[in-house]
Amino acid sequence: xxxxxxxxxxxxxxxxxxxxxxxxxxxxxxxxxxxxxxxxxxxxxxxxxxxxxxxxxxxxxxxxxxxxxxxxxxxxxxxxxxxxxxxxxxxxxxxxxxxxxxxxxxxxxxxxxxxxxxxxxxxxxxxxxxxxxxxxxxxxxxxxxxxxxxxxxxxxxxxxxxxxxxxxxxxxxxxxxxxxxxxxxxxxxxxxxxxxxxxxxxxxxxxxxxxxxxxxxxxxxxxxxxxx
Amino acid sequence: xxxxxxxxxxxxxxxxxxxxxxxxxxxxxxxxxxxxxxxxxxxxxxxxxxxxxxxxxxxxxxxxxxxxxxxxxxxxxxxxxxxxxxxxxxxxxxxxxxxxxxxxxxxxxxxxxxxxxxxxxxxxxxxxxxxxxxxxxxxxxxxxxxxxxxxxxxxxxxxxxxxxxxxxxxxxxxxxxxxxxxxxxxxxxxxxxxxxxxxxxxxxxxxxxxxxxxxxxxxxxxxxxxxx
Numbered sequence: 465x466x467x468x469x470x471x472x473x474x475x476x477x478x479x480x481x482x483x484x485x486x487x488x489x490x491x492x493x494x495x496x497x498x499x500x501x502x503x504x505x506x507x508x509x510x511x512x513x514x515x516x517x518x519x520x521x522x523x524x525x526x527x528x529x530x531x532x533x534x535x536x537x538x539x540x541x542x543x544x545x546x547x548x549x550x551x552x553x554x555x556x557x558x559x560x561x562x563x564x565x566x567x568x569x570x571x572x573x574x575x576x577x578x579x580x581x582x583x584x585x586x587x588x589x590x591x592x593x594x595x596x597x598x599x600x601x602x603x604x605x606x607x608x609x610x611x612x613x614x615x616x617x618x619x620x621x622x623x624x625x626x627x628x629x630x631x632x633x634x635x636x637x638x639x640x641x642x643x644x645x646x647x648x649x650x651x652x653x654x655x656x657x658x659x660x661x662x663x664x665x666x667x668x669x670x671x672x673x674x675x676x677x678x679x680x681x682x683x684x685x686x687x688x689x690x691x692x
Numbered sequence: 693x694x695x696x697x698x699x700x701x702x703x704x705x706x707x708x709x710x711x712x713x714x715x716x717x718x719x720x721x722x723x724x725x726x727x728x729x730x731x732x733x734x735x736x737x738x739x740x741x742x743x744x745x746x747x748x749x750x751x752x753x754x755x756x757x758x759x760x761x762x763x764x765x766x767x768x769x770x771x772x773x774x775x776x777x778x779x780x781x782x783x784x785x786x787x788x789x790x791x792x793x794x795x796x797x798x799x800x801x802x803x804x805x806x807x808x809x810x811x812x813x814x815x816x817x818x819x820x821x822x823x824x825x826x827x828x829x830x831x832x833x834x835x836x837x838x839x840x841x842x843x844x845x846x847x848x849x850x851x852x853x854x855x856x857x858x859x860x861x862x863x864x865x866x867x868x869x870x871x872x873x874x875x876x877x878x879x880x881x882x883x884x885x886x887x888x889x890x891x892x893x894x895x896x897x898x899x900x901x902x903x904x905x906x907x908x909x910x911x912x913x914x915x916x917x918x919x920x
Contacts, residue, residue, distance in 0.1 A: 512839030513798065513832070528783050532797065535789035542782040554770040555756050561763035568793075569760065570741065573801035582828065593815065600810065604741070611740030 466491040468510065468518040471686035472652075473497060474572055475533040476517040477645035480686075482537040484677035485636060486544045490519075494688035497577055534561075534568055537638055549638045560632045563612060563639035567646045571605035575649075598653050602646070606662050609643070613664040629671050636672060644672045648682065694719040696738065696746040699914035700880075701725060702800055703761040704745040705873035708914075710765040712905035713864060714772045718747075722916035725805055762789075762796055765866055777866045788860045791840060791867035795874045799833035803877075826881050830874070834890050837871065841892040857899050864900060872900045876910065 467483070467490050469476030483490050495501045495516050502514040510529060511518050519536045521528040525543060530536045541549045550557045573579070575598050583589045583597060617627050631639035647657070647669050657666055672678045683689055695711070695718050697704030711718050723729045723744050730742040738757060739746050747764045749756040753771060758764045769777045778785045801807070803826050811817045811825060845855050859867035875885070875897050885894055900906045911917055 512843075513794065513836035515798070526783060528786075530786050530790065532790035532793040534797075535786045535793055538789060539782050539786035542785065554767050555754060557770065558756075558758050558763045558767035561766060562758065562760035565760040565763055565796075566741065568797055569762075569801050570743070573797050574807060579802060582825070587815075587817070587821065587825075589815065597810070597815075608741035615740075 465489070465524060466493050466520040466522055468493045468495050468507070468520070469516045469686075470495050470497045471683040471689040472649075473516050474576070474645035474649045475515075475568075477648070477681055477683065478533045478641045479517045479519065479536050480681035481636075481641045481644065481678055482540055482549060482638075484680055485547060485549065485641075485675075486540055488540070488544060492687050494686075496688060534564060534638065534642070537641055541638070547635060549636070549641065551633065551637070556632065559616065560637045560639045563609065563631050564637075564642040566605065566609055566612070567639075567642040570608075571602050571646055572642075572649075574601045575653075595653065598650075599655060602650050602653075602655060603660060605646075606650075606657075606660060606665060610660075610662040610665045613668070617664065629668075631668050636675065636677070640668065640672050640678075644669060644678055693717070693752060694721050694748040694750055696721045696723050696735070696748070697744045697914075698723050698725045699911040699917040700877075701744050702804070702873035702877045703743075703796075705876070705909055705911065706761045706869045707745045707747065707764050708909035709864075709869045709872065709906055710768055710777060710866075712908055713775060713777065713869075713903075714768055716768070716772060720915050722914075724916065762792055762866065762870070765869055769866070775863060777864070777869065779861065779865070784860065787844065788865045788867045791837065791859050792865075792870040794833065794837055794840070795867075795870040798836075799830050799874055800870075800877075802829045803881075823881065826878075827883060830878050830881075830883060831888060833874075834878075834885075834888060834893060838890040838893045841896070845892065857896075859896050864903065864905070868896065868900050868906075872897060872906055 465488065467479060469480065495507055497516065501507060502516065508514055511531060515531065517533055517536065519530040521530065530539055537549060550560050580594055583594050613631065616632065620628060628634060630636050631643055679685065684692070693716065695707060697708065697720070723735055725744065729735060730744065736742055739759065743759065745761055745764065747758040749758065758767055765777060778788050808822055811822050841859065844860065848856060856862060858864050859871055907913065
């Protein structure tokens, strides 16, 4: 397998975590977004929208070029079921997918590189306005995420279960693959989580970052990251 | 079941289509977004992010309040497998999910009501700038969608299969549940598809709108739509 990705791309980061959790080896192909490599003809031939990540299965177990991070992770989970990244029951699966999508559909798309660039040019917004934009959507999204975690903890408490260690239950899931990159990205944009009342969300972040699979996937640990 | 939704909401529209395709009866609960009902305490108690749609299972087959349209549709597909909204093979499933997510993660979030409102206030963009914003992301997204359909048709041709009638194969899928509301929404914003080179995408739209399940889900056919 070969993953076309970029060290700072949150969506690439999601797939790197999933590959690591599954223990899958994968060649790292850098597409340098800041240098515009995603717009070059060679990459556009692979990805019509010029987006990363893109997973080339290279025939293992079948030929295929997969796009969209959540779809890639669900494919990996179906083909390599251990350890599972979704719970076995439909309701649990819908909860995990909803958490993942609350990041992937409500927070990330409004704040990715191409949107922030458009705000700068042609819209001419200054840095302060762009930071306010970023914070507005991410803060709103994280407070909702926290509220969902609170509800899930209450459901567990009602069944006499201890608090979950991760977003959903005691093992990392698709939801954590999406949450952690969003939180790490927010830090880079100077978002201060201390001022937000999101203790459950931050506890999940900490639990995830204790795992080698998450740490190895961090932007700074990627081959295309600039040397420290 | 009870669906909290709004006639003009594209994400609500997706779930209405899926419910119709599955032949499931569902109570329609209107949350009038333009009047701000999603911000009222009664709804916020159900939905921490104040988003529609929300599906209350009401104990059938289990208690549960489900959020995020794609997660809801996958739940319905797992619990009510006929007719399937995802193909049986992992690669096909990843293709359908990727098409759905190319709408749900690349086009819709950047253009939904709350984002367009923020562009107006506090950012102070005029109507022309907001229309240019809308068109920029949707046109880019639809051209990429068309390119993916072209690739899928080429794959089918290589296997001596006739062109697909819908986004993926000969039955409507999760991808069509996402595509059709996006296209209908774009029309409302004055987007002219004739000027775009997206014949395969428009053929899928037409095929879908020949189905009662899609037509009944149209905004104008919802109980909270204003009388014509």
